[in-house]
Amino acid sequence: MKKNRYLIFLVAVIAFFSMRAIGVSQVPRQDIYNPGLLKPTDSTLKVKVGDPLPDFSLPAVSGGQVSLSQFLGNSNMVISFIPAAWTPVCSDQWPGYNIAKELFDRYNAVLLGISVDNIPTLFAWTNHMGKLWFPVLSDFWPHGAFAQKLGILRSNGVSERAVFIVDKKGIIRYIDVHDINKRPSLGDIVRELEKLEK
Template sequence: MNKQKNKCRYLLYLSAFMIVTGITAAYGQPDKFIESIYPVGKLKPTDTVSKLKVGDPAPDFTLPAVAGGKISLGQYAGKHNVVISFVPAAWTPVCSDQWPGYNISRDLFEKYDAVLLGITVDNIPTLYSWIKQMSTPKEKIWFPVLSDFYPHGEVASRYGVLRSEGVSERALFVINKKGIIVYIDIHDINERPFLEDLAKALEEANKQ
């Protein structure tokens, strides 16, 4: 009986030792978020033909939001300017840091009375995990993230930014309170648009 007890004790000590060494070692590992980003390599800068131009009325749409419910572009008409940020795909480079930049720029959007809508062609569960990882403990993603997953990329297609491989362009549309498109940036998919360009467009939109 005593032997059995000793055996258990040794095993318990060993397990504790293993857990402690395991935890210490794992603590020093590189960040899991960076490791999870899929390396896409260099892509064709743009892969679509414009369907819309500045001055056109923005096509209305309704999409499911990660936070629940549905959001329509039309609900902001007459109330706020709108920025639509299409990014190609969750868990890819560039996209994974473009929105975190907007996440700490809430003041900029509010200054020009603008709401930001983030759209990708990913499904809700993927977007849920992705934006959870990019939020900071203090600042959760403050803007609605919408899924253009099914019918696949329908809104991206209507805005002329659905690429042949099924993801969207990295594109920014600024829509004024009258529902008119006042700024379009179909950006090189491999590069991030600079914030000052959007800031300037918002300033202009808010004057109208």
């Protein structure tokens, strides 16, 4: 009986520290590759506001495929493209969205994070951010095909840092191909979501 009590105590202590370790997750600074200052944008958009979003079906880090058809008629969409895992600005973008779920819920919007990195890379990288509540999708193969359809694949094979807001009908309502060196404002996303029908 006494032995069991010690065992429970030990399990509780381990569980506590494990949870704490998950909670404190952050991409370690020494693992961040700094590419330096880059050309702000390096692609030509192939879509514009008012166009239907090209179809996509991409694998998610959490497993399975995520497709446009899942959201049509149900939810607005915020699609956040980040250029590359393990880089400075990208590692500081999705963790902010991670505390803003209620904002996306308020406007009946799903958030989709997309990168042209492959699944194992995205798995390792996003694990350092703690548990993200939104799907992270890989546009790795055929390489950057969805980014290419949108016209946001840069000449070196990474995507732009871009935000697309799409309404329930699948129509693009907002495009921000952002300076790759800077983080888009969450406030700008929310202000655009306010304009959509829930």
